[in-house]
Amino acid sequence: MKRLALIFGMIFTLASCMERGGKGIPFQSNFTQVSSIDIGGEAAAEITAHDPETQQLFVVNNSLSSTVDIIDFSDPQNMLPTGFIDITSYGGGVNSVAVKNGLLAIAVEAFTKTDNGSVLVFETSNLETPLAIIPVGALPDMVTFSPNGRYIMTANEGEPNDDYSIDPEGSISIIDVEMGFDVTTLGFESFEGQKEALMAGGYRVFGPNASLAQDTEPEYVAIDSKSETAWVTLQENNGIAKVDIKRKIITDIFPMGLKDHTKNGNEMDPSDRDGGVNLQNWPIYAYYLPDAIVSYSLGSAEFYITANEGDTREYETYEEESRVKDLDLDPDAFPNADFLQEDENLGRYTVTTASGDLDGDGDFDVLHGIGGRSFTIWNGNNGTKVNDYKNLEKDLLATNPSLYDDGRSDNKGVEPEAVEIGIVNGRTYLFVGMERADAVAVYELRGIGGVTYVQILETGDAPEGVLFIPSEESPNGKATLLVSSEGDGVIRVYQN
Template sequence: MKKRYLSIVLFSALVACNESDPTPTPITTIDFSQISSLQIGGAAAAEITAFDPETNQLFVVNNSEDSKVDVVDFSDPLSPVISSSIDVTQFGGGVNSVAVKDGMLAMAVEADTKTNNGTVIVYNTGDLTTPIAQVTVGALPDMVTFSPNARYIVTANEGEPNDEYTIDPVGSISVIDVNSNFSVVTLGFESFESQKATLMSNGFRVFGPGATLAQDVEPEYVAIDENSEFAWVTLQENNGMAKVNLSTKTITDVFPFGLKDNSIAGNELDASDRDDEVSLKSWPLLSYFLPDALASYAVNGANYLITVNEGDTRDYDGYAEEERVKDLELDPVAFPDAEELQKDENLGRYTVTTSAGDENNDGIFEELYGIGARSFTVWDGNSGAMVMDYNSLEKDFLAVAPNLYDDGRGDNKGVEPEGVTIGMINEKTLVFVGLERVDAVMVYELTGTSSFTFVQVLETGDAPEGVLFISADESPNGKPLLVVSSEDDGFLRVYQND
């Protein structure tokens, strides 16, 4: 039985067929509903999923026990079945991401010691017995993707430090040229050290203990333009994005993302889990965007990126940056109402970073810097400039699904937008935004450069991580599909637009 979902239907459905015109009129209603589900494993299973239209197989990251990629027979989306698995432990410490293009499966595998260089393993999807390539990339490859023309495989190599923060490998981006026998160039950020002061003055974060900019940068997620010319990579903990020229295999730009002022109208947030209500208010905060996933699209030949601004911090034995506002000493001039502000029902339990805000390092904070913008944002792909920040994400969710909102996360990242993908249905551009902490996907229609209209909210499994759109042209049943991977309960859920 199909589940029901809260939605605003933008267009009426009309499917007509008569003797004079036997061709059905295309369905123009956007209304997804769940048609099936499949449990992949326990926690840490079903994190990222890729689809191969040539074999009708899904490939699913599964790290719930020993690391593997589960292969799912998806020829009938109503009844997906696990058909086999690829053991990843033979290649390294664990698989973080998978991607498929033109009959090739690429897997991003970290080393047994995560600070060492990782590997990209490539298979033919029709023969999963022996890899056709094993390519060394940078430390901790966290995301892998193909360019639309299938020539390039690109990885974001996060380069996280060890827990003691005594080893901090450089963050990097690897570009693998499929047409050149899978040759690889791994790009670091050493050349941007001279721009460090300027980048930081515009909101870029470089703050790891004793780290150079190249060590501190942590690439997270990759998007590539439709012409396979450029890649953009989020630098999550650093609050920015890199641009890569794929033909020259160079990082051309690092774009700082600046700050969001939560004291002004339109940027309100629910900052407490102890106020016995969901209340979006203005607070004296400057929040870092700290985006996770991103997706690219083009309008009139110009490239744009959508980032989902999850927020992320460093929390290691050797260095930790999080603190609650109530546990900080606030400057009495900057915060004359500090006592009231630091109550649990106000801003007291809100989590901020201690990497900024104490300008003279005397332990007294003159400003408060929040973690994550709780929004999604459109950026100009050429200049890195903000086009618009969609501030109504939490407002939209609360308006249509208030019972799903987790007020216990008010003090830390809110709904936590983490995944995003873009799909086309009947020339309509849809944006799917995964919300990890309220177990939902928001669906929007995008028109023009940056006009968004809310369509629907889909209730998902626990902590949706991967959001995969399958077009009607590639779908096994000819219907547009959305596959959501939920890492905390290990389920795939399949939604169909009829």
């Protein structure tokens, strides 16, 4: 079996080389690991930011208490911890960090997570006292700077409390650095009238007694190269919010639809009890449910790419997940229900029970899966799909089959969680972090929607943050990729 996989991998790699080089001569990205550092155990290395002015790394660390660890990165092959910023007096936990123009922004949730959180801003050259403490929405889960450094934006997830008795509205905050850190927090109340149309397109509004504004949970922010437009993943809702930054308004919600796993090219393995990896078509329509997002431009056109991880809600009084074998399937829609509900088929596959009973009679007429097991390129103007890359798991199986965890086949697969873009020698590369494969897949982007496989990088356990540092900002002049893994607290450094 291993021999066949190796042969197949060699053939696949050769084909990719032919596609890239045209004459069989590959352009190798040559990203290789040059160092690593262990800063703790689980939850010790979640998100990492880099400051090119001081050559420091700032790392979210929630392993013991809540800190932002500081690492000397002046020598990428010999990283040295130098201290930390204690977050415990500012809130209930740190969720994200970002750096731009000598400023460090830290997203901190409140002591009670349903209360409004804050963003701390420090000078990277003086980390003793924050320049500003800025109130934002509930549970700021991600923070980022605009490319021009003028704006700081947060995705405020607004999760409910454990018994769903309090469900704050999700929101997006825009902080104007040049205007004394003036903040505007945007909600989704104005979209309530579009609820039915959005849901018809695949948008999910399903929390107990929740309005659309309460149910919407922003996750991750990408900002265009002109610092004018942002796209924000609404993960549990299966949508994208488009934001006009200068006007400070949310202009659109783009529903993402469903992925049809009955179609050729959309094969998947839904079972961890079928004796191995078996990619086939099944009667499943999966929500993309994206986590991270990154934007890029091609001429005057703007695009964004989502990592379609999948996510569901699980609280004391509400839980939406179920295995297919535990559902009552409609006999007309699924005349072969007994076959499908066997463990080696769809029986152990995890679906959502929040939708799928189309006629309200108590049984399921459609199976709605969780996560796209892919990354997708979307048109930034209108949210239309350009290319759902179908071969993410296939590329891993063809080249690094030992990294595929078949034990996760029944639940979101490799879980693509992180996406990042970097330019090396005039070529644009996409880096896709796969949480359950402990790996980052590297692709070259060419033209509108063109994707070419390059390589797989093995990472630490459960890669959460993927950060590209261009050669001009790297301490040794080499294009650099940082991968921080929350499962084992390890940061790995790869250079080109």
